[in-house]
Amino acid sequence: MDDIEEFIFANYLVDDTKKRDLEDLFYAYQSPALRNTFVDDPGVAALYMLTKGRSIMGVMEKIIRQNLDVFNDVESVVDFGGGPGTFLFALSKFKTLSKYTNVEQSDAFIGVMNVLVEEFLSSSIPHVHVDSISGNYLELESQKIPANDLCVFSYTFCEGDNSLAGLSGLVENSKMFLIIEPGTPSGFNNIIQARDKLIEEGFSAIAPCTASNGFCPLRDSNSDWCHFIERLDRSRVQKHLIKGELGYEDEKYSYLLMSKYPIHSPARLRRSGGDGKRIISRPDITKYSVSFDVCSEKDGHIVVKKRENKGKFKIMKKSIRGDLYSS
Ligand SMILES: C[S@@+](CC[C@H](N)C(=O)[O-])C[C@H]1O[C@@H](n2cnc3c(N)ncnc32)[C@H](O)[C@@H]1O
Structure with a gap:
């Protein structure tokens, strides 16, 4: 990540205008239903990767590490609203993919992803085939979505005008599904809705749920919601860009990993036997x-x-x- 940081600084000319635009974006993320979160500036898209993207990548790495037996078998990924390829960079720290497709409405994000892939992944991981579909995934016909081992929705449903109505069509060609949302009641609500829909499609939860029979002890709770907290170091640049004093941040997140087919790894079998x-x-x-x-x-x-x-x-x-x- 240090190299990416230096590269982005050198190539996307970080000046105070871009920093202000990034602050505006973070402000919009607080109330996405009311404000515009669309990123159309490559400079802001690149700075996203050093700030929000860096924190989300830390969360992704935690989820991958906890479920490595499952992620090890993933060869192809479709990342809906993948931004600058945050998930691709997170997973690439653990394994090499054959194919990664980013279905993204912002060409600025796709452009930054392509540059970062060329610079940082193509020499170290020459076999991964990275491509993108530019546009709104809510309007995408399911036959245009490549068959994949895993589809990912990371911090996208929380964006204003997204609806879960078409989710069943989007996951038709996927064996597994991962959703990550901010660890807020509203993020958890999106997860519960996605969960209900995918159970109807024959998926079952792999993580974080350990209750059996699709039971969720927190779905109707008035006082708590299913979320976790990952403490992440802040880089010097990150502190500068977000005006953060502390050397770390606590990223609250909710997530759900589901599979259409039974997972037979020894670690899973032990767990479903009641161990944990x-x-x-x-x-x-x-x-x-x-x-x-x-x-x-x-x-x-x-x-x-x-x-x-x-x-x-x-x-x-x-x-x-x-x-x-x-x-
Ligand atoms: C907060 S960013 C998250 C990016 C990346 N998934 C991550 O976790 O870092 C949300 C991304 O979703 C994209 N997005 C939101 N709704 C979308 C839609 N309906 N179709 C395509 N992209 C969408 C946005 O353009 C943006 O890149």
Whole structure:
């Protein structure tokens, strides 16, 4: 990422106008239903990659690392609203793809992606075939979408005028589906709606859900929603561009990975055998116990008492939302 940072600075002439445009974009992202989030300037698209894109890439890497057994089998990806190819760059740190297609309405983002791919991926990963479909994916006919192992929607449904109505058509040619949204109630609501639709299409959840039978303990909660937090280092440039004082940021995100076909990896089989429930609340830690909620159909609240199991208490004290708990 350091190299990309230097490259973008040298080639997209970062001046104060671009920085202001980026600030406007971040302001628009706060209320996308009311403001224009469309990026038509290559400079802003490139700066996105160093700021928001960098944080999202950190989240993607976390999700990929936690589900590496699944992502290892992915050869072809269609990235709906892929921006500057954030997912391509994240996945390329773990494995080489055969084909990546970005279905993107902004030619500025597609242009930046092509430049970054040429500069940073083509020599190190010569076999990946990267292409793009320019346009609104909501208007795309399903036969124009290449068959793929995985389709991705990352921080796109949160953009103003997107609707989930056509989702079933968009995933027709996909074996797996990944959606990532901001970790807000509205982001989670998009995930739940997508989940309901895809269950109807025969998909089942792989992660983060560990409850069986499509049950979701948080879908009707008034006080919480399924989200996780990834603490990410901020680069010097990032701090400068977003006027951030802290050396890190906590990116809140919600996500869902689904598959049309059963996943047979040994790690999955162990998990579906009951080994590991996702922690879905912030663990409450006292001197005597750690308690938290898990994604489970029954026994959803766990209390680990020090006097009953010192070893487990010590481990669980360090746990965070999103970790797996094994009983
Ligand atoms: C916040 S950016 C996310 C980019 C990338 N997926 C990421 O995670 O960094 C949202 C992207 O979705 C694209 N987008 C939103 N709605 C779209 C639509 N209906 N058709 C095509 N692209 C869309 C935008 O142009 C933008 O590039």
